[in-house]
Amino acid sequence: IRLSLVGSEMCIRDRLKEQIEKQYGSVEDFKAKVEEAGTTLFGSGWVWVSADDKGTLFITQGKNASNPLTDGLKPILTIDVWEHAYYLDYQNRRAEYLKKIWDIIDWDIISIRYGE
Numbered sequence: 001i002r003l004s005l006v007g008s009e010m011c012i013r014d015r016l017k018e019q020i021e022k023q024y025g026s027v028e029d030f031k032a033k034v035e036e037a038g039t040t041l042f043g044s045g046w047v048w049v050s051a052d053d054k055g056t057l058f059i060t061q062g063k064n065a066s067n068p069l070t071d072g073l074k075p076i077l078t079i080d081v082w083e084h085a086y087y088l089d090y091q092n093r094r095a096e097y098l099k100k101i102w103d104i105i106d107w108d109i110i111s112i113r114y115g116e
Helices: 014-024 027-039 082-088 094-104 107-114
Strands: 046-053 057-062 074-080
Touching: 014 027, 014 057, 014 107, 027 057, 027 074, 027 094, 027 107, 074 107, 082 094
Parallel strands: none
Antiparallel strands: 046 057, 046 074
8 A cells, every 4th residue: 555645745755856946946936837837838738847867857838749758858747738637627727727736746656757
């Protein structure tokens, strides 16, 4: 049995948390950058958090079928910002959806994908 406090920053493992703080200052600042990427993406698409082979994190936007793999990056988190992902609960309030998405992010899994 794996117990995880989904959405809790307590589950961000050390190496990933250190990298987030190194690059973005804090987990909260990192989240703000991810949310900004989602709210500034015109139309529909994806927000990706990926890492390169040195562990550097990248927050990118993607349209249609684009993804960070084509740039040699390893995706560790994907947020769907196509309307079908949030319209029933949030209508056109994408920013609110992006703020609430953190409540269901499984940081333990993201940390594992990062390579911990």
